[in-house]
Amino acid sequence: MTGADLRPRVQFAVRRPAGSGRWWYERIIIACPDGGIALPMAYPPAPGDTIMLWSTGGKIPGGSLFTVVSRMWAHSGYGSADWPYGQADPASGPVLDIIVEPGGGAYADETDICAEPSCEAVIIDGAWWFPPGSDTPDEHDHRPYQHDPVTPS
Ligand SMILES: [Zn+2]
Numbered sequence: 001m002t003g004a005d006l007r008p009r010v011q012f013a014v015r016r017p018a019g020s021g022r023w024w025y026e027r028i029i030i031a032c033p034d035g036g037i038a039l040p041m042a043y044p045p046a047p048g049d050t051i052m053l054w055s056t057g058g059k060i061p062g063g064s065l066f067t068v069v070s071r072m073w074a075h076s077g078y079g080s081a082d083w084p085y086g087q088a089d090p091a092s093g094p095v096l097d098i099i100v101e102p103g104g105g106a107y108a109d110e111t112d113i114c115a116e117p118s119c120e121a122v123i124i125d126g127a128w129w130f131p132p133g134s135d136t137p138d139e140h141d142h143r144p145y146q147h148d149p150v151t152p153s
Helices: none
Strands: 009-019 022-028 050-052 065-074 095-102 122-124 127-129
Touching: none
Parallel strands: 009 095
Antiparallel strands: 009 022, 050 065, 065 095, 122 127
C-alpha cells in the first residue's frame, strides 16, 4: 500500500438531445477539495441511479434531480507515469465520467391521489382504488389532487 487516495475521481456531464439522434454534453463544474475538476467519491452512482447535482456556479438547468445514463472509466496502466513499474498501486484512482440526464427522480410519474383530504384513494390501472388498510371515506366523487404548479428554473 502506498497510502494514495485510490477513490474514483468523478466528473459529471449532463446530456441533452441535440436532434438527429445526437447529444449535447455540458460538463458540470463541482468544487473539489484539491482544487481540481474531478471529485473523489467512494461510492459513485451507477446507471439507473437518481442523484442530486449542483454546479459550483449554481443550479443546473433541468435540475437538480438527474438520472445516471452512462459511465466511462479510465484506469492507470501499469508502467505509466501514474503507476510506475515496481509500485504496488497507482498514485491515484481511476477517472470516472458519469453522464446524466435531467430526471424526475426515484418517485417519478406517481399516480394521482384523491383531492379529498380524508380519502386515500389512488388511480391504479385507470380506476380509483383503495390501498389495503385504508379508511372508508364518506361518499364523494373522487377527483385528482392538483399540485401547485411548479415553475422550472
Ligand atoms: Zn376520494
